[in-house]
Amino acid sequence: MELRQLYYFVKVAKKEHVTQxxxxxxxxxxxxxxxxxxxxxxxxxxxxxxKGRNLQLxxxxxxxxxxxxxxxxxLERAVMEVHEFLDPEKGEIRLGFPHSxxxxxxxxxxxAFRKKHPxxxxxFKQGMYPSLIRDVMKGEVDLAFVSPCPExxxxxxxxxxxTEELFAILPQNHPLAKEESINLAQLKEETxxxxxxxxxxxxxxxxxxxxxxxxxxxxxxGEETETIRGLVAAGMGVSLLPEMALYxxxxxxxxxxxxxxxxxTRTIGLxxxxxxxxxxxxxxxxxxxxxxxxxxxxx
Numbered sequence: 001m002e003l004r005q006l007y008y009f010v011k012v013a014k015k016e017h018v019t020q021x022x023x024x025x026x027x028x029x030x031x032x033x034x035x036x037x038x039x040x041x042x043x044x045x046x047x048x049x050x051k052g053r054n055l056q057l058x059x060x061x062x063x064x065x066x067x068x069x070x071x072x073x074x075l076e077r078a079v080m081e082v083h084e085f086l087d088p089e090k091g092e093i094r095l096g097f098p099h100s101x102x103x104x105x106x107x108x109x110x111x112a113f114r115k116k117h118p119x120x121x122x123x124f125k126q127g128m129y130p131s132l133i134r135d136v137m138k139g140e141v142d143l144a145f146v147s148p149c150p151e152x153x154x155x156x157x158x159x160x161x162x163t164e165e166l167f168a169i170l171p172q173n174h175p176l177a178k179e180e181s182i183n184l185a186q187l188k189e190e191t192x193x194x195x196x197x198x199x200x201x202x203x204x205x206x207x208x209x210x211x212x213x214x215x216x217x218x219x220x221x222g223e224e225t226e227t228i229r230g231l232v233a234a235g236m237g238v239s240l241l242p243e244m245a246l247y248x249x250x251x252x253x254x255x256x257x258x259x260x261x262x263x264x265t266r267t268i269g270l271x272x273x274x275x276x277x278x279x280x281x282x283x284x285x286x287x288x289x290x291x292x293x294x295x296x297x298x299x
Contacts, residue, residue: 003075005039006068008032009047013065016054073139080279091281092121096132096144100201100225100245101268105145113288120281129200136271142282143289147200149269158271161293164242166204166264169228169254171235177255184212184259191219191237193228201266205240208264229254240264 011021012032022029040047047061057065083091097106110122125132125141132144137155149160168187170177176186192209194216195202209216219237222228225245232239232254246256270289272278278286289295 001039001042002035003072005035006072008035009039010065010068010072012036012048012055013057013061016056018055069138077139077279080281089117089119089281090121091279092123093143093279093282093285094123094125094141095285096125096127096135096141096146098128098132098145098147098200099126099223100147100242101145102126103225104244104247105268109289109292112292113285116288117281117284120285128198130198133271136273139273142278143270143272143286146269146271148267149271155273156271157274158269159290159295160267160269161289161295162268163265164244164268166201166208166240166242166259166266167246168238168257168259169232169241169246170238170257171232172253172255173235174238174255176257179257181258181260183261184208184264185214185261187238188212188214190217192216193220193222193231193237193239194218195228196221196223199223201241204264204266208240208259208262211262242266 008021008025011025012018015021015024018032018036019029022032025032036047043060043064045060046058047064048055049058050056080092095106106124114120123141125135125144127135129146132141132146133150133153133156135141136144145161146158149158150156168176168182168184176182188209192205194205206216220231222231225241228239228241229246230252231237233252240259243256270286272282272286277283
């Protein structure tokens with residue numbers, strides 16, 4: 001059994017399509033198909049079944065995928081550890097974060113870190129809360145920013161590093177757009193533009209509205225802060241967003257108004273796998289982040 005076969009197998013399992021896997025691997029489709037076939041012959045079991053135009057893992061394939069991912073993750077960590085041993089300043093940090101942090105926070109902290117460690121490389125992975133938790137659990141990232149930080153979790157641990165205020169965002173011509181602050185109940189008759197289910201900001205806004213005495217009417221849903229902000233600016237409704245998601249990125253911008261009651265915030269945590277030694281360069285970055293946000297140092 002060759003490592004190449006494991007790489008190809010995992011990629012096909014993720015893509016559920018040989019052609020798409022081959023394109024991402026930058027190899028011929030026939031080469032991927034041949035390696036999968038040889039792997040199945042060696043195992044003596046079918047790993048995939050055809051389902052329409054896509055492939056579906058068999059029960060044996062699902063079992064093998066779990067083990068293959070662990071093997072490849074361990075190998076990747078081993079290679080990184082060797083590189084770090086030879087030169088810790090040339091290591092790679094694998095960092096996960098939600099889309100809303102990619103506008104300003106991640107560029108800010110990475111830029112500050114690279115001023116001290118200019119040769120360290122980063123590999124980023126964006127996602128929603130559940131996928132970021134899984135990425136940490138599987139070892140696909142070393143550290144991840146998530147909101148909120150899980151208080152009790154069997155497979156990940158972390159620290160709350162930041163509490164951030166959410167602001168009401170309104171169309172520029174909205175009657176409340178010039179106010180310095182409002183009560184959230186003043187928006188009870190409005191149509192809300194919210195994140196789709198699965199995004200951590202959605203329940204924060206929903207719960208705040210319920211605390212203010214109403215259930216928000218949802219007119220539109222989006223998956224990017226830019227989409228939410230743009231729809232509000234275009235007059236399609238109102239919403240709540242954290243301040244770091246409100247940096248101007250185009251000519252059409254919504255109005256930003258502070259919410260007095262209830263005060264709406266979100267916490268942002270930095271998580272990692274407990275009882276597992278972080279790669280040296282990731283440990284250096286973790287300590288930098290905790291100092292950057294003024295948190296207690298990890299021992």
